[in-house]
Amino acid sequence: MDFRNKVIYQIYPKSFYDSDHDGIGDLRGIIEKIPYIVKLNVNMIWFNPFFVSPQKDNGYDVADYRAVDPRLGTMEDFEELVAKLKAHQIDVMLDMVFNHTSTKHEWFQKALNGSKKYQDYYIIKEPKPNGGLPTNWTSKFGGPAWEKFGSTDRYYLHLYDKSQADLNWRNPEVRNELYSIINFWMTKGVKGFRFDVINVTGKDARLVDAKPGEESKSLYTDKPVVHDYLQEMNRESFGKAADTVTVGEMSSTSIENSVGYTNPDNHELTMVFSFHHLKVDYQNGEKWTKTKFDFMKLKRILDNWQSGMAKGNGWNALFWNNHDQPRAINRFGDPGEYRVKSAQMLATVIHLLRGTPYIYMGEEIGMTDPDYHGIGDYDDIEAINAYHALLKKGLSENEAFDIVHAKARDNSRTPMQWADKENAGFSSHQPWLKPTNYRQINVEKELNEGSIFNYYQKLIQLRKNDPIVSHGGYESLLMDHPDVFAYFRTYQNQKLLVLNNFFKRNTAVTVPDQYLSLDSRVLISNYDRQTFEKSIILKPYEAIAFLLIDRESGEQHV
Numbered sequence: 001m002d003f004r005n006k007v008i009y010q011i012y013p014k015s016f017y018d019s020d021h022d023g024i025g026d027l028r029g030i031i032e033k034i035p036y037i038v039k040l041n042v043n044m045i046w047f048n049p050f051f052v053s054p055q056k057d058n059g060y061d062v063a064d065y066r067a068v069d070p071r072l073g074t075m076e077d078f079e080e081l082v083a084k085l086k087a088h089q090i091d092v093m094l095d096m097v098f099n100h101t102s103t104k105h106e107w108f109q110k111a112l113n114g115s116k117k118y119q120d121y122y123i124i125k126e127p128k129p130n131g132g133l134p135t136n137w138t139s140k141f142g143g144p145a146w147e148k149f150g151s152t153d154r155y156y157l158h159l160y161d162k163s164q165a166d167l168n169w170r171n172p173e174v175r176n177e178l179y180s181i182i183n184f185w186m187t188k189g190v191k192g193f194r195f196d197v198i199n200v201t202g203k204d205a206r207l208v209d210a211k212p213g214e215e216s217k218s219l220y221t222d223k224p225v226v227h228d229y230l231q232e233m234n235r236e237s238f239g240k241a242a243d244t245v246t247v248g249e250m251s252s253t254s255i256e257n258s259v260g261y262t263n264p265d266n267h268e269l270t271m272v273f274s275f276h277h278l279k280v281d282y283q284n285g286e287k288w289t290k291t292k293f294d295f296m297k298l299k300r301i302l303d304n305w306q307s308g309m310a311k312g313n314g315w316n317a318l319f320w321n322n323h324d325q326p327r328a329i330n331r332f333g334d335p336g337e338y339r340v341k342s343a344q345m346l347a348t349v350i351h352l353l354r355g356t357p358y359i360y361m362g363e364e365i366g367m368t369d370p371d372y373h374g375i376g377d378y379d380d381i382e383a384i385n386a387y388h389a390l391l392k393k394g395l396s397e398n399e400a401f402d403i404v405h406a407k408a409r410d411n412s413r414t415p416m417q418w419a420d421k422e423n424a425g426f427s428s429h430q431p432w433l434k435p436t437n438y439r440q441i442n443v444e445k446e447l448n449e450g451s452i453f454n455y456y457q458k459l460i461q462l463r464k465n466d467p468i469v470s471h472g473g474y475e476s477l478l479m480d481h482p483d484v485f486a487y488f489r490t491y492q493n494q495k496l497l498v499l500n501n502f503f504k505r506n507t508a509v510t511v512p513d514q515y516l517s518l519d520s521r522v523l524i525s526n527y528d529r530q531t532f533e534k535s536i537i538l539k540p541y542e543a544i545a546f547l548l549i550d551r552e553s554g555e556q557h558v
């Protein structure tokens, strides 16, 4: 099947289902829940890392790329999982964390023990002549990006936590090691790879300070050499199997680079995750703030990426949620009265755009952020660091918590809510993160009486069956409308008109006359709307897609 017809589901293994009742989800738990995933009818599952790891950053600190963390399962479990999913035509995508390793990885340990070969696997630098850190770069989790290298007077670079040491991609031996890890997993039947923050791997040989007012990330993000690395990786590993699906997680990237990463002529990746659309509720670009999202900005960003990527023949990964984001319903929808409608509307936006949609576990039942009340409920290193940084800035405990509560990554990492039972039916043991509103929101209830899961099923089916959804072009529409994100998809003599009301109020849309004479059919609607007419009053969080066919023009574009 063409990758453009696929929909990918994301599972955070620690939080999906706990089969051995130790409070942590595991691979056997996922095997038990395969029938549930099959119902949704997705084509591939992206698993967050389950490799051996000290879990300082929940598995993004890998200590052994070729082994399963015993807390999550065994290699036999993984092989069984792949085989059982394959029996349902579901493929597996693994998360390759190649910008850094855990400092517990044997390469780093050998480096610490004095091996010159392995010291050259990492970015280890002398202090400045005045004894200061090699550069003024900051870690993405707060504080400086440098840590003392053992008992030497040198420092190693860590763009994330100090337990995540950045690899030296300039060293070809490092790159070859990484390619052989991909090849290892391919022999196990893995058909997809997600590459963690892959566009920050291109550090220069000589690292320099960020100038006043300049962000350090501009010095190592999207460097041209990343394209060379990706082309080489493609040649040496996944490119050998034509049907492999790859996605690069691109931190602060540009459309231009993302076209480069994904235009098939370049032989780099299938698609990219970009994040600009999820920063529209950041005040002055700062994540740890709390403010309402800027709708017009959201529209502009989505529209620019759609148009720009289509123009350059690039390909977007489409998503609202993942394990690093608070739940989208809380940010862009309404977790209260209109939870269902807003969940459906947000799903419509993403699933009918040009690109590949990702569904993050729980999204298909409308899960929302947990009702947490104190920093003690949170586990994530980033949230805890941010909380203390906010206190240090002078915010009160309540103010700091309020912000963390709105933005923490743990908001989406809480256990999957299976049933209105103790621990949300996730485990009989107290889960590693507390589930909260599972009495109202859970799989059992959703499958019995809900209307979000079956809405997702419909959207997935549309992408599988309708070429306008999977292969169509994109055209912007109503860019000045203050409430509605609207767009056209185009294919042969068809147009798909998609209207999404992002607000709680009714709002009017006027359809241009030239479209009114076309044959029309409702492809999907979250309010059972049937008629296509000049003036459409959209209800709160209403989403609707009309397929318009120009019978006169045959195979021509309308």
Ligand code: NOJ
Pocket (backbone or CB within 6 Å): 057, 060, 097, 160, 196, 197, 249, 323, 324
């Ligand atoms: C992006 C991952 O999605 C995130 O969870 C992780 O903390 C960082 N990369 C570092 O690996």
